Amino acid sequence: MKFIKVNMSTREVTVEEVPQAYMGLGGRGLTSIMINAEVPPTCDPLGPENKLIFAPGSLSGTSLVNTSRLSVGAKSPLTGTIKESNAGGTVAADLGHLGITAVIFDGQAPEGELYALKIDENGDAELFAADEYRGMRTYALSKKLLNIYGEKTSILCIGPAGEQKLVAASIQTTDVDGRPCRAAGRGGLGAVMGAKGLKAIMVDQRGKSTDAIADPEAFKAAAKDFAKAVKDHPFSGQMMPALGTAGLVGPVNSMGAFPSRNATSGVMEGWEKVSGEAMAQMIQERGGNTTHMGCSQCIVHCSNEFVDKEGEYVTSSLEYETIWSTGGMTGIADLDIIAQLDRLCDDIGVDTMSTGVAIGVAMDAGYKPFGDGDAAIQMLEEIAEGTEFGKIIGNGPVAVGKHFNHHRVPVAKGQSIAAYDPRAMQGNGVTYATSPMGADHTAGNVIGEYMSGALNPLEPEGQVEASRNTQIAMASVDCTGLCLLASFALTTPEGGEAFVKAMSAKFGVALGPDDVPAMGIRVLKAEREFNRKAGFTNEDDRLARFFYEEPLPPHNKVVLISDEMMDTTFDF
Amino acid sequence: MNVAVKLFGTLGRYIPGYDHDRGANVQISDGSRVRDLLVHLEIHACKGLIVAAKGKLLKPEDKLGNGDSVQIFQSVFGG
Numbered sequence: 001m002k003f004i005k006v007n008m009s010t011r012e013v014t015v016e017e018v019p020q021a022y023m024g025l026g027g028r029g030l031t032s033i034m035i036n037a038e039v040p041p042t043c044d045p046l047g048p049e050n051k052l053i054f055a056p057g058s059l060s061g062t063s064l065v066n067t068s069r070l071s072v073g074a075k076s077p078l079t080g081t082i083k084e085s086n087a088g089g090t091v092a093a094d095l096g097h098l099g100i101t102a103v104i105f106d107g108q109a110p111e112g113e114l115y116a117l118k119i120d121e122n123g124d125a126e127l128f129a130a131d132e133y134r135g136m137r138t139y140a141l142s143k144k145l146l147n148i149y150g151e152k153t154s155i156l157c158i159g160p161a162g163e164q165k166l167v168a169a170s171i172q173t174t175d176v177d178g179r180p181c182r183a184a185g186r187g188g189l190g191a192v193m194g195a196k197g198l199k200a201i202m203v204d205q206r207g208k209s210t211d212a213i214a215d216p217e218a219f220k221a222a223a224k225d226f227a228k229a230v231k232d233h234p235f236s237g238q239m240m241p242a243l244g245t246a247g248l249v250g251p252v253n254s255m256g257a258f259p260s261r262n263a264t265s266g267v268m269e270g271w272e273k274v275s276g277e278a279m280a281q282m283i284q285e286r287g288g289n290t291t292h293m294g295c296s297q298c299i300v301h302c303s304n305e306f307v308d309k310e311g312e313y314v315t316s317s318l319e320y321e322t323i324w325s326t327g328g329m330t331g332i333a334d335l336d337i338i339a340q341l342d343r344l345c346d347d348i349g350v351d352t353m354s355t356g357v358a359i360g361v362a363m364d365a366g367y368k369p370f371g372d373g374d375a376a377i378q379m380l381e382e383i384a385e386g387t388e389f390g391k392i393i394g395n396g397p398v399a400v401g402k403h404f405n406h407h408r409v410p411v412a413k414g415q416s417i418a419a420y421d422p423r424a425m426q427g428n429g430v431t432y433a434t435s436p437m438g439a440d441h442t443a444g445n446v447i448g449e450y451m452s453g454a455l456n457p458l459e460p461e462g463q464v465e466a467s468r469n470t471q472i473a474m475a476s477v478d479c480t481g482l483c484l485l486a487s488f489a490l491t492t493p494e495g496g497e498a499f500v501k502a503m504s505a506k507f508g509v510a511l512g513p514d515d516v517p518a519m520g521i522r523v524l525k526a527e528r529e530f531n532r533k534a535g536f537t538n539e540d541d542r543l544a545r546f547f548y549e550e551p552l553p554p555h556n557k558v559v560l561i562s563d564e565m566m567d568t569t570f571d572f
Numbered sequence: 573m574n575v576a577v578k579l580f581g582t583l584g585r586y587i588p589g590y591d592h593d594r595g596a597n598v599q600i601s602d603g604s605r606v607r608d609l610l611v612h613l614e615i616h617a618c619k620g621l622i623v624a625a626k627g628k629l630l631k632p633e634d635k636l637g638n639g640d641s642v643q644i645f646q647s648v649f650g651g
Contacts, residue, residue: 234619239646242582250580251645254624267627277580277592451622451647453631554627 001101001211004125006117008196009048009107013117013125018101024507026058028084029479029523030102031073035082036526041533045077045188046165046195048108054095054156054201055103057481061096061210064223064502065230066486068093068296070173070184071478075534077195078167078188078354078396079413079438082530084478085189086442089173089182090205091154092481093296097207098123109197114163116199118149121206130199135160137347137384138172138180141200146178149202155180157200159349160384162190166394168354169194172346175294175303181316182294185351186415186440188396214508222501229495230299230486240302240485241291245320246276248419248447255450255457256554257424259417260328262357262364263410266424266552270333274323279304279335287311300485306339315343321441324419325356330363331370337377344380353441354396355380357416361397365404408550412543413438413536422543422559423552425450425457429559430467434541434569436527442484444471460560468569475520521572528570538567573602573638575609581646586615600636607632609642620647 001018025033031053043049053073060067070092076083095103100123109115116130133141138159145155154174161169169190172180193199213219231237239247249271252258256266272278280290286307294303294317303317318339326341327333345352359376362368368375382390392403397416401409410417412432418441422429427446432439446466449455455462477487480503489495496513504511531540547559578595579587587596600612606623610616610632622645623630636642 235647239581239620247581247646250643251622251624251647254622254627254643254645255629256627275580281592448647450629451620453629457629 002099002123004100004103004119006103006105006125006127007107008105008109008115008198011109011115011127013127015123015125022101024058025479026060026101027055027069027071027479027481028073028086028475029058029519030055031071031084032082032523033526034102034104035073035075036530039075041075041530042535043075045075045080045192048106050075050106050192052105052189052192052196053102055101056092056095058479059502059506060092060481062213062219062223062506065227065297065299066295066483067481068298069481069483070095072171072184072189074189074192076187076189076438077191079415080534081413081438081536082436082527083187083189084437085171085184085186086478087171087173087182087184088295088483089154089175090296091156091173091203094154094203094205094207096481097210098203099207099209099211103201105196105198108195113197114199115197116202118202119204121204123207123209133199135163138349139347142174142178142180145200145202151178152205154203154205155200157349158190158193159347160386161349161394162194163199164386164391164394165191165194166350166383166391167191168351168358168394168396170345170349170351172349175316176296177316179316181346183346183351185353187437190349213506215505218505219502222498222505225498226489226495226502227299229489229492229498233489233492233495235488236300236486240300243276243280244290244302244304244317246279246318246323248320249275249323250277251451252420255424257421257457258324258328258419259410259421261331261370262329262360262408263417263421263552264364266421266554268328268333269331271328273333274327274335274338279318282335283307292316295483298483300483302485308336314339315346318342321419322352322356325353326359326376328419329356329360330376332373332376333371334373337373341376341380344377348380348384350383350394353418354416355393357397357410358393358400361400361406361409362393362404364408365400365406367404408546409544410547411439413540415439420445420447421552422547423557424555426460426560427455427457427463427466429543429547430463430561430566430569431471433543433566434467435471436524436531443474446470458555458557460565463561464565464569468572471524472517472520475523476516479519479523524570541566541569573604574599575636576641577609577613578643580643583615583618583644583646586613602638604636605632606630606634606636609636615644618646621645622647
């Protein structure tokens with residue numbers, strides 16, 4: 001259980017045993033509790049006092065399936081709040097196999113200097129000058145680094161957007177095939193990495209020093225039961241392998257909740273052309289892969305490899321949120337254009353969600369017409385080129401809205417909403433407004449309650465409670481390194497029991513089902529405390545004004561949750 | 573009465589010769605409810621079905637009308 005600490009001001013690298021205060025923490029629990037304890041809440045997110053923390057989950061590196069999720073934490077330059085951004089791929093499992101609980105960067109390299117960190121198969125870390133990689137896009141950079149350091153290397157890197165410190169910049173990471181197509185996308189952590197003068201981190205995949213498991217036999221048995229529960233659940237066992245997350249395009253449009261053309265409609269014209277079904281058919285006809293494994297130890301295989309008409313690789317994995325942001329919000333009902341935009345965002349190192357919404361705001365403001373795919377591609381290329389307008393787009397929807405003085409900017413705490421309109425999914429609106437992360441797609445998605453018929457998405461009743469419960473559950477899951485898509489198995493008796501047994505066997509403590517939400521509550525309290533000290537109040541737990549004033553067709557509702565109700569979300 | 577049905581997710585496999593572009597036209601007795609339609613299509617045992625019409629999610633006991641356009645999805649979650 002080690003911390004690797006890198007001071008970018010002195011370029012000193014130290015390794016220390018994890019102190020008592022942080023024992024048992026992983027993923028978002030580690031990053032949020034550490035940031036609340038050690039980062040000055042009013043610091044400049046792009047300055048030396050901010051920390052950039054890479055933490056695998058507490059189960060990453062074990063044999064449990066679907067545990068290679070990485071949490072990246074810092075104070076966000078986009079929202080000004082605490083931020084945890086999450087990415088899949090291979091690196092979290094690798095850090096787990098090296099017994100590394102977190103890699104922590106603070107300080108700042110002198111202006112103009114650029115570095116890379118390499119962690120070898122013994123867990124030893126070395127920081128070195130990386131000037132030759134300056135300006136490189138992530139695909140070319142990954143290819144180069146894999147050539148130098150070998151195929152058994154996981155890579156984390158920023159593209160030109162992060163180097164320019166644009167606040168929608170992402171941190172990309174490599175998947176099982178070595179492509180930098182997985183992203184810690186939200187919150188501008190790529191800008192934090194760029195501000196520290198860090199271009200890339202390489203992690204050797206051959207580590208053999210995973211932290212010991214307290215009861216290996218019990219863990220093995222529980223892991224087997226959990227894997228079965230994941231396979232048996234119709235969602236993770238059948239739907240995700242077949243269609244991936246894109247399978248959501250149809251259901252959300254059918255609910256009139258798919259924010260389209262800068263959130264002026266809840267149904268996208270032409271959505272059937274960009275649905276999960278249409279995408280799967282297209283990929284199959286062209287010889288791509290609809291059931292791709294993107295992340296270590298994954299048995300769900302939700303990923304895909306999108307190919308062009310000639311069968312050539314374009315991008316992986318094309319997700320629901322990206323189809324929404326670059327297709328729904330822009331009115332571009334063309335999967336080939338959407339796939340190119342996805343590839344460009346990964347290559348340039350920007351969040352697909354913030355970027356699609358930024359383009360949508362620009363179109364709504366009259367800059368270019370909705371549906372103009374070439375214009376969207378051109379806007380992305382401008383980010384890489386570093387033009388005036390490229391910087392505006394790369395700084396996200398709020399920057400675009402300010403530039404055009406446009407009234408309709410769909411954000412909460414400065415971060416764009418996700419692919420569920422708060423006026424047609426009132427509970428998701430509560431999450432957007434109240435999550436310490438800003439508007440977020442995974443922090444507390446209430447859609448499961450709507451799909452099962454348990455809750456009416458269009459009325460205010462029950463939404464705050466539903467949002468609270470799912471925010472707590474997600475905060476817990478985010479500590480473990482478990483993938484969201486495998487976490488549905490936790491809702492079955494077999495899966496839930498197996499998971500608690502696995503956690504108990506790993507840590508050598510007898511955990512019960514109540515211990516899971518307790519962890520989530522602890523994390524949320526730490527995050528809200530940091531935000532309070534950073535200057536945020538209840539007044540910031542609100543959505544952009546237009547959501548309360550402009551009814552969304554076809555159901556023609558506005559956000560119906562009162563401010564008083566919003567403020568009861570964290571009553572625990 | 574006649575109901576136009578579109579099947580999403582992997583559900584098309586349950587109807588031989590189902591073509592997604594055209595969907596399926598289903599004849600069921602007047603006053604049928606959603607659950608009757610699912611039984612008729614022999615997909616009532618599938619878990620996590622979501623039935624929608626006119627922009628709203630329907631419950632198993634909801635009645636269908638002649639000429640309704642119904643979409644049937646499988647429960648999903650996303651990222």
